[in-house]
Amino acid sequence: MLASLIVLAVVVASGAIVVRIVLLGDPGPATPPEPATPRPRAATNRPPGRAERPWWRREGRYFVEILALSGFAVAQPVLGSFGDSPETFVAAHASMRTIVMFGVGVVVLPALALWALAAVTGLAGARARRVGQSAAVGLLLGLFMSWFVRPLLPGRAWVLVAAVAAGLGAAFLYERFKAARLYLVFLSAAPAAFLMVFLAFSPVANLIFTPSPASAVAPAPPEAAAGQPSVVVVVLDELPTMSLLDGEGRIDAELFPNLARFADDATFYRNATTVATFTDLAVPSLLTGRIHTEAKAVRDDYVENLFTLLGDTHELNVHEAITSLCPPSRCDQASDPTAIGRLLSLAWDLWTGIVTSPAQTSLGDGVGETSFEALLGLIAGRFEHLDDFLGSLEPEDGRPRLDFAHLLLPHVPWQVLPDGQSHTGDPHPLGLLGPRWTTETAGQLGRQRHLLQLQYTDKQVGRMLDRLAELDRYDDSYVIVVADHGLSFQEEEFWRGVSRNNAHELLWVPLLIKAPGQVEGRITDVNTEIVDLVPTIADATGIGMGWEVDGRSLLNPALRHADDKRFVPSEDSTIEPDEGKAYATIDPVEGLANMLAAQPASAVPSDDPLALYRLPPHVEFTGTPVVELPQGPPADWKARLVEPEQYDDVDLQAPTLPVYVSGEVEQADTELRRVVVAVNGVIGGWGGLEAHLTVWSTRFAVLVPESLLRPGANTVEVFAMEGTGGEVTLRPVELLP
Secondary structure, three states: OHHHHHHHHHHHHHHHHHHHHHHHOOOOOOOOOOOOOOOOHHHHOOOOHHHHOOHHHHHHHHHHHHHHHHHHHHHHHHHHHHHOOHHHHHHOOOOHHHHHHHHHHHHHHHHHHHHHHHHHHHHHOHHHHHHHHHHHHHHHHHHHHHHHHOOOOOOHHHHHHHHHHHHHHHHHHHHHOHHHHHHHHHHOHHHHHHHHHHHHHOOOHHHHOOOOHHHOOOOOOHHHHOOOOOEEEEEEOOOOHHHOEOOOOOEOOOOOHHHHHHHOOOEEEOOEEOOOOOHHHHHHHHHHOOOOOOOOOEHHHOOOOHHHHHOOOOEEEEEOOOOEOOOOOOOOOOOOOOHHHHHHHHHHHHHOOOOOOHHHHHOOOOOOHHHHHHHHHHOOOHHHHHHHHHHHOOOOOOOOEEEEEEOOOOOOOOOEOOOOOEEOOOOOOOOEEOOEEOOHHHHHHHHHHHHHHHHHHHHHHHHHHHHHHHOOOOOOOEEEEEEOOOOOOOEOOEOOOOOOOOHHHHOEOOEEEEOOOOOOOEEEOOOEEHHHHHHHHHHHHOOOOOOOOOOOOOOOOOOOOOOOEEEOOOOOOOOOOOOOOOOEEEOHHHHHHHHHHOOOOOOOOOOOOOHHHOOOOOOOOOOOEHHHOOEOOOOOOEEEEOOHHHHOOEOOOOOEEOOEEEEEEEOOOOOOOEEEEEEOOEEEEEEEOEEOOOOOOEEEEEEOOHHHOOOEOOOEEEEEEEOOOOOOEEEEOEEOO
8 A cells, every 4th residue: 555655656756757847848859959040060070969978978867767667567566566575585585685685686677688688779879779778667667567458358369459559659759759758767766766665654564673683681590491391393394194194094104104113112292284375374373373364474563472482491492484573682593595586586486477476475375387486496495494303402401491483394295205305296285176187197296296395394203203313302302294275186176175075185284293202102082283283382381372262272171272273264264254253163973973984195006116106096007017908909099208308317326217108199089098118118107188387288297116117228108098997008108299
């Protein structure tokens, strides 16, 4: 609102000034007429008119004109959107200096680039330079018009027509009327106003104007912390409880041995649920014990939280990912010097219209391919973030510790294999449109990728447990592993929007708590929510909470939730809030039953080394030689592999393995929509033909076991599957070069 008022004020004031000047007398055309009594050229040694102005003044004015329009066409849309999304900067671990540099860069760099491009035309003479400047003005106003009318017009064609018309009109007015050029000079104050609003008055200002670490509150004396247990909290991201289960309601020890061994020592709250399906709501709720309905990510919005609760008694070692709730007086969280590049890249994605909002990309909730690429850039440091946390675990030094880490795992993009090598799969899940899974096979492929990355996550949990044991801290600490929210993989369901059909996937999340001295695991189905975590820690440490919470201590059997589950519905949710409340409720008994009855992580016995590659209903295919299955005539469609050269010389020790076999389909109007991929004569898996979001083509993708690859050259074959059940025939697909 403030930005809009400033824009209006600048436009009106500039217009009023120009009108006043024009009414008093237009100074004249761009090139003043010859004087009545011309002086000899030799007397002035300068050409008449505009050429009398020094080049640097002329180019300076040209730059100011471009800066004015660039402010409206680029800076205001970008800074306005980013200003409402402080969590984007938190996720990028941006320092105050980085945020200021980002704002200045968004204002200055586009104008500087376009001015330099237009200035090149000056090499062809003054007239060409003037035409280049008119073209730059027309381009910027056309771009601004495209932003302005995009929500108002029915299609891209009409937006393009409006933008071209506005651009041509602007170029004409600029060339013809000096008042138009003068107007641009006065408008050049607008970019500075946009920058001021972004830095001083938007929600991002809370990240800039924060208390200095020098104002740290003195820690409590050692005797106040005597007898307090240390606390270790690891928050995993985007993990449904059902992804961990073995079909018997327990964590699958074959697929996830480290979480399973931790469960052998801890209490597994199997009926635990989140209160939101998006990280920017779920994590603040988890850290404060309160159900929040508005997404914010900075400490000024959540003054009372886990870190302020334990700040006086515990030494804090905090590694937040997309929030910044720990006060600088308590935490010194390092900034990322490379954040400015990723943020400017994200700004480019936003401005080009591919990403709806920066918050969407920072949290992985967008559905555009480029948004996932931007997300990949924003969370590229998540593995270093993990290593930093593990390296920061230290012995107690006279005071108990709080070690906290929010790990963006197994969150999308799903590109990591269990041993830490990556694969070449697209950051954007194939078949995820709008944001729904379009087919059952698309959701199944997404879940397979998720589970493989979850196996990698399990290994990192094991590293953490081993490190605590090495430091002699495991036995005597509260160790807690929890996830912020789940994810749905069902066909035609929103992957983050809660419905009656997918609530058990999205809301039920793992919560495991090991108390000091606990050596025997147990499973409880008591009604639990993630907002119970902070009250439980307060109860365990004996520290009184100074604020009201929506959660209950799990250590006090007398405190129990009502017979429902609470959550804040997103815009994709089909469950409406309860009357008079900001949250909705569902039945915990039904949801738990659905979660326990759902398909386990593996469709076959999980001690099978190829378990996660055996996708139902054709679990028997993977690992079978092609020659053992009947083959029919060639399929009625052809395909072109994505990057086929990656199979020519495979290095099994490389950081990336070509186990994600994908291709683009030609002549996709076919009933043969199931695909089988074989590597070196052995079937690696099967999938389906899916719609690809950004290129609007039909593609397939199959994850094959890395054990099928061999060093050097590898042969890839693709077949269409015909028939059902045991009557399946493979029809070879011609692979185009």
